Amino acid sequence: xxxxxxxxxxxxxxxxxxxxxxxxxxxxxxxxxxxxxxxxxxxxxxxxxxxxxxxxxxxxxxxxxxxxxxxxxxxxxxxxxxxxxxxxxxxxxxxxxxxxxxxxxxxxxxxxxxxxxxxxxxxxxxxxxxxxxxxxxxxxxxxxxxxxxxxxxxxxxxxxxxxxxxxxxxxxxxxxxxxxxxxxxxxxxxxxxxxxxxxxxxxxxxxxxxxxxxxxxxxxxxxxxxxxxxxxxxxxxxxxxxxxxxxxxxxxxxxxxxxxxxxxxxxxxxxxxxxxxxxxxxxxxxxxxxxxxxxxxxxxxxxxxxxxxxxxxxxxxxxxxxxxxxxxxxxxxxxxxxxxxxxxxxxxxxxxxxxxxxxxxxxxxxxxxxxxxxxxxxxxxxxxxxxxxxxxxxxxxxxxxxxxxxxxxxxxxxxxxxxxxxxxxxxxxxxxxxxxxxxxxxxxxxxxxxxxxxxxxxxxxxxxxxxxxxxxxxxxxxxxxxxxxxxxxxxxxxxxxxxxxxxxxxxxxxxxxxxxxxxxxxxxxxxxxxxxxxxxxxxxxxxxxxxxxxxxxxxxxxxxxxxxxxxxxxxxxxxxxx
Amino acid sequence: xxxxxxxxxxxxxxxxxxxxxxxxxxxxxxxxxxxxxxxxxxxxxxxxxxxxxxxxxxxxxxxxxxxxxxxxxxxxxxxxxxxxxxxxxxxxxxxxxxxxxxxxxxxxxxxxxxxxxxxxxxxxxxxxxxxxxxxxxxxxxxxxxxxxxxxxxxxxxxxxxxxxxxxxxxxxxxxxxxxxxxxxxxxxxx
Numbered sequence: 001x002x003x004x005x006x007x008x009x010x011x012x013x014x015x016x017x018x019x020x021x022x023x024x025x026x027x028x029x030x031x032x033x034x035x036x037x038x039x040x041x042x043x044x045x046x047x048x049x050x051x052x053x054x055x056x057x058x059x060x061x062x063x064x065x066x067x068x069x070x071x072x073x074x075x076x077x078x079x080x081x082x083x084x085x086x087x088x089x090x091x092x093x094x095x096x097x098x099x100x101x102x103x104x105x106x107x108x109x110x111x112x113x114x115x116x117x118x119x120x121x122x123x124x125x126x127x128x129x130x131x132x133x134x135x136x137x138x139x140x141x142x143x144x145x146x147x148x149x150x151x152x153x154x155x156x157x158x159x160x161x162x163x164x165x166x167x168x169x170x171x172x173x174x175x176x177x178x179x180x181x182x183x184x185x186x187x188x189x190x191x192x193x194x195x196x197x198x199x200x201x202x203x204x205x206x207x208x209x210x211x212x213x214x215x216x217x218x219x220x221x222x223x224x225x226x227x228x229x230x231x232x233x234x235x236x237x238x239x240x241x242x243x244x245x246x247x248x249x250x251x252x253x254x255x256x257x258x259x260x261x262x263x264x265x266x267x268x269x270x271x272x273x274x275x276x277x278x279x280x281x282x283x284x285x286x287x288x289x290x291x292x293x294x295x296x297x298x299x300x301x302x303x304x305x306x307x308x309x310x311x312x313x314x315x316x317x318x319x320x321x322x323x324x325x326x327x328x329x330x331x332x333x334x335x336x337x338x339x340x341x342x343x344x345x346x347x348x349x350x351x352x353x354x355x356x357x358x359x360x361x362x363x364x365x366x367x368x369x370x371x372x373x374x375x376x377x378x379x380x381x382x383x384x385x386x387x388x389x390x391x392x393x394x395x396x397x398x399x400x401x402x403x404x405x406x407x408x409x410x411x412x413x414x415x416x417x418x419x420x421x422x423x424x425x426x427x428x429x430x431x432x433x434x435x436x437x438x439x440x441x442x443x444x445x446x447x448x449x450x451x452x453x454x455x456x457x458x459x460x461x462x463x464x465x466x467x468x469x470x471x472x473x474x475x476x477x478x479x480x481x482x483x484x485x486x487x488x489x490x491x492x493x494x495x496x497x498x499x500x501x502x503x504x505x506x507x508x509x510x511x512x513x514x515x516x517x518x519x520x521x522x523x524x525x526x527x528x529x530x531x532x533x534x535x536x537x538x539x540x541x542x543x544x545x546x547x548x549x550x551x552x553x554x555x556x557x558x559x560x561x562x563x564x565x566x567x568x569x570x571x572x573x574x575x576x577x578x
Numbered sequence: 579x580x581x582x583x584x585x586x587x588x589x590x591x592x593x594x595x596x597x598x599x600x601x602x603x604x605x606x607x608x609x610x611x612x613x614x615x616x617x618x619x620x621x622x623x624x625x626x627x628x629x630x631x632x633x634x635x636x637x638x639x640x641x642x643x644x645x646x647x648x649x650x651x652x653x654x655x656x657x658x659x660x661x662x663x664x665x666x667x668x669x670x671x672x673x674x675x676x677x678x679x680x681x682x683x684x685x686x687x688x689x690x691x692x693x694x695x696x697x698x699x700x701x702x703x704x705x706x707x708x709x710x711x712x713x714x715x716x717x718x719x720x721x722x723x724x725x726x727x728x729x730x731x732x733x734x735x736x737x738x739x740x741x742x743x744x745x746x747x748x749x750x751x752x753x754x755x756x757x758x759x760x761x762x763x764x765x766x767x768x
Contacts, residue, residue: 004602004612029618108617132613165640166602166614236640243639311643322645323667325701327659329691334657334680336590336625367623372685445618537685542624545679546686554678556720 005169007162008033010133011072011100013169014140016041019177021067021095024049024058026415027444028074029109030163031102035072036447039456043174048447048456051382051415052077056084056099063097063153064189066180068144072100075116076381080416082119085153089123090199091189092151092206095180096144102158105280105307109160109443111362111379113306115281120155120258124203126210127155127258128219129235133167139255142219144177150206150213157257159280161236161307211259219255222268226250230272232265232285232296236308237278243310244319260288269294278302278313338367340543341519341559343438343509347407347483348375349539349563350490356405356497359392361385361417363409364442364511372540376407383408383416386433390420393429402497405432405505411441411449414464418473424502425474432496432503433475435466436483439510446514470504477503484509486566512559520560521576525551529572536564536573581634583642584731587661588653589678590617590627593724596749597651598629600728604745605633608737615640626657626680649734651727653710654678659694662703671703672730674710674723706730713764722761729765739766 005013011034015023023046025035039046049055055071062069073081078101085099101119104110120127128143130136136158143154187195214220225247233241234254241251252268254260269275269289277286277298286298301316302308314321338345348368351358352375360366360376361384369376378388385406393401408417413435424431441447448454453463467478477499481492489507496503510517522543532549543557544564551573553564558576565573584601586594598614605612610633617627630642644663650671652658658673665671673695682688699705710726717726725746732742746758 002606004606004614006616032618161615161640164616164618166612166616167637167640168606168611239638239640309641309643310639310646322643324645324663324665325667325698325703326663327691327694327697327701329659329694329697330688331656331660331691331694332680332682332688334589334624334626334660336623337681339591339623364623371681371687443623534686540681540685542679542681542684545684 002168002170004166005133006033006164006166007130007133007136007158008164009037010136010169011140011156011158012037012041013171014137015070016044017137017172017174018141018144019068019175020044020070020144021177021179022059022062023047023070023072024055025072026050026052026055026077027441027447028077028102029444030104030160031072031074031077031100031158032444032447034100035456046456048449050450052081053083056081059097059099060084060088063093063095065094065182067095068177069095070098070100073102074110075101075103075114076110076112077101078116078119080382085119085125086123087191088153089125089203090191090196093147093153094182095177096147097153098140098143098147098156099153100156100158102160102163103281104160106160111381113281115284116155116157117257117282117284121284124207125153125155125258126150126256127157128255129157129257130162130255131235131238131253132162133165133169135255136162137169139219146213150210152206157235159236207259211262214256214259214261215264217256220261220264221253221255223247223251223253224271227271228273229276230268230274231276231278232268232289233278234285237280240308240310240313241278244313244317254285257285260285262292265289266292266294269296278308280308335370336367337370337540337542338364339512340541340557341512341561343483343507343512344368344436345483345539345541346486346563347434347436347489347507348373350486350493351375351405354490354494356403356493359385359388359404359406361406361408361412363412365407365409365436368407370540372538382412383420386413386417386420387423389431389433390424390427390429393431398430398500401430405434405493405497407434407436409442410435410437410439410451410466411447413466414450418469421470421475421504422473428502430500430502432493432505434505434507437466437506437508440514442511446511466506475502475504477501478506479503480506480508482509483507484561484563486563512561520562521578522555522558522560523553523562523565523576524574525553526572526574529570531570531572533569535569536567539563539567579634581632581637583647584631584649584651585642585647585661585664586629586631586651587657588627589657590623590625592653593721594627594629594653597724597728598631600725600745600749601631603749604737604742605631607741607745611635611637613637613640626660628661649731651731653723653727656691656694658705659691659698662698665703669704670734671698671705672727673705673707674727675707676711708765708768710765713768714761717760717764718757719761722758725758725761726765729762730768732762732766
C-alpha cells in the first residue's frame with residue numbers, strides 16, 4: 001500500500017526492511033526522526049548515544065559482530081564521527097554498515113552549511129543521495145547490498161528538503177538478515193601501520209570497483225528529453241529541474257554522488273549540446289566533470305550558498321517568473337524565541353544584567369543570544385563553550401575569569417562538554433561553567449539523554465548524576481540553582497565568578513514543554529498598580545507585551561513561571577488564581 | 579490536472595503540522611500524488627513557520643515559491659502578509675484574524691502593521707479573514723484553530739465534506755475526533 005512518508009520516516013522504514021539489527025545515533029536536525037521512528041520497530045534495537053562518535057563506533061562494533069547496523073546524524077555530527085569513519089574505510093565491515101548524514105543547506109537549524117560529500121571523497125567510501133522518500137527507503141537497502149558486496153561503510157546523504165518532506169512510499173516486508181559469525185581477523189580489523197598499509201591498496205581498488213558499479217547501477221539514470229540541454233543533478237535539485245522542465249530537457253540523475261561515474265558522464269555529455277551541472281552547496285560534480293575534460297555550466301550560474309528551488313532554475317534559464325504582489329507595510333521579523341516559561345530565561349537575564357561575558361553552546365539556549373537578552377558572546381560547535389572558556393581565561397587572566405562564564409545544556413555537556421571540563425580541572429583555570437539542566441535534549445524536540453534516567457523507548461535507565469560527575473572530574477565547587485529564582489541565580493553566579501577556583505553551577509529546571517511539567521495559572525497584571533515602566537519586557541518573554549501604557553499577559557501562552565513578577569518593582573504582576 | 583499549491587503559515591507551536599497531516603491524509607485518500615514539506619527544529623520555537631502542501635497528477639518539487647500558491651492558510655495576521663508574495667494572482671488567503679506580537683514588537687523595536695490585510699485586499703488579493711481561534715474555543719478547544727481554518731479552506735476545494743470528516747478521523751486520536759469535527763464545521767459553515 002502506498003503511504004505518505006517523511007523522508008526520515010522512509011529511511012527508518014528502509015532500515016527495517018533491510019533487516020537492520022541496531023541503530024545508534026545522537027539527535028540533530030534534520031536527522032532526528034530517523035532514529036526516533038526506527039525505535040518504533042521492535043525488530044530494531046535503537047539507542048541515543050552520548051555523541052556521534054560513540055554512535056558510529058557502536059555501529060562499527062555491531063557490524064564487527066556480524067549484524068547490519070546504522071547510525072544517523074546531522075552534517076556537523078559527521079565531523080564528530082569522522083575519526084571512526086576514515087579508518088572504517090580501511091577495515092571495511094562484517095555486517096553491513098550505513099551512516100546516514102543529513103545536510104542543512106540554508107541552515108534552517110544549523111551553525112554552518114558544510115557539504116558532507118567531501119567526507120565521502122576524503123574517506124573514500126560510497127555515498128548515495130535520494131531525491132524523495134521512496135528513493136530514501138530503496139537506497140537504504142541498496143546501501144547495505146553495497147556495504148556487504150564491496151566491504152565498505154556506506155554514507156547515505158539526506159538534506160533538509162528530503163528529510164523533512166513527505167512523499168509517497170510503497171512499503172515492503174522486512175527481510176531478516178541473521179547475525180553472521182564472528183571470527184578474529186587481525187589483518188582486517190587491527191589498524192596498526194603494518195596492517196593498515198595493506199588495507200590502503202584495498203581501499204583504492206575498492207574505489208575503482210565502485211566506479212564501475214556507478215557506471216551501471218540503477219541509482220544513476222538518464223532521462224533523455226532532446227539533445228539541446230543536458231543537466232546533471234542529484235537529490236532535491238533533480239526535483240526542481242523536473243518541476244521547471246518536465247521531460248523537455250535531458251537529465252542525468254545521480255543517485256550515487258561518490259564515486260562519480262566516468263563513462264556514463266562522458267556519454268551523456270556527448271549526447272547533448274549544452275551541459276549543465278546543478279548542485280546545491282559545493283561544485284563537486286562540476287569539478288569531476290571538468291576533470292574529465294568536459295565543459296559545463298555550473299557554479300557560475302548556481303550559487304554555492306543556500307538552497308535552491310524551482311525559482312532558482314527558472315531564473316538561471318531566463319524563464320518567465322510568476323507575478324506576485326507584496327504588502328507595502330514593513331512586516332516585523334519573527335525570529336524563534338525561548339518559549340514562555342523557558343527555564344533558561346531567568347538565568348540569561350541575570351547574565352545579561354550583570355554584563356557577564358558568556359561563551360555559549362549548541363541548543364535551545366543559543367536563543368539567549370537574541371534580543372532583548374543578547375546574553376551570549378560565542379557559539380561555535382558542540383562542547384566549545386567549556387573548552388573555549390578555558391582558553392579565554394588562560395590568556396585573559398584573573399580579571400577575565402571574574403566576569404566570564406560559559407553555558408551548556410545537559411545533553412550537550414554529555415556530548416562533548418565533559419572533556420572540556422576535565423581540561424579546566426587538569427590545566428586549572430578558575431572558570432565558571434553553567435550547566436543548563438532542563439532534563440531533556442530540547443532543540444531537536446525532546447530526546448532522552450544519559451542524564452534523564454530514561455532511554456529512547458522511555459524505559460527507566462541509569463542516570464548520570466551531574467554533581468557527582470563534575471566532582472569526580474576534580475571540580476570542588478558545585479552549586480545548584482533554580483533559574484526561576486532570579487535572586488538566587490544572581491547571588492550564586494556573582495559568588496562563583498568571584499571565587500578563585502574552578503566551579504560548576506547547575507541551573508536545574510525541566511523544559512516547560514515536557515508533558516509531566518504542570519503549568520501554574522497565568523499571572524495577572526494589576527492595571528491600577530502598573531506604571532508602564534516596561535521592566536517586565538526586559539526578559540523577552542513572548543507572553544508579556546505592552547498595550548496602551550500597561551503590561552499585558554497573554555494567558556494562552558503564560559505558564560505562571562513568575563519570573564516577570566520578580567522583575568516588577570511595583571508589585572503590579574500578581575499570582576494567577578488556581 | 580495542474581498541481582495545486584497550498585501554504586500553511588503561522589507561528590511555531592500553533593499546530594501547522596497537524597493541519598498538513600490532515601491535508602496529506604485527505605489528498606492521498608483522493609488518489610493524488612502529494613508532497614508535504616515541513617519545518618522542524620529551531621524555527622519551531624515561536625518563530626515564523628511555513629509548511630508546503632502540493633498535490634496533483636505528478637508532483638516534483640516539495641516547496642512553493644513566489645507567485646505559485648493557490649492557497650495560503652495563515653494562523654496569524656502578519657504571517658499571511660509575510661508570505662503574500664508566494665500567492666498566485668488569483669490565489670486565496672484564508673487567515674485567522676489573530677495578532678501575535680513578534681519579539682521586535684514586544685520590545686518596542688517595531689510596530690505591528692494592523693492594517694496590512696486591508697492593504698493586500700486593496701491590491702486585489704482575495705483575503706478571507708475568520709476568527710478561527712474564537713471559533714475553535716467555542717468548539718471546545720482553542721488548539722483546534724488549525725482545523726477551523728482547514729474547514730474554511732474546504733469551502734473552496736472540490737472535495738466532499740464526508741471525505742474531510744473521514745480524514746480528520748484518520749488523523750487525530752479518538753478522544754479528539756469530536757472537538758475537531760466540530761471545529762471543522764465551525765470553519766466550513768462560517
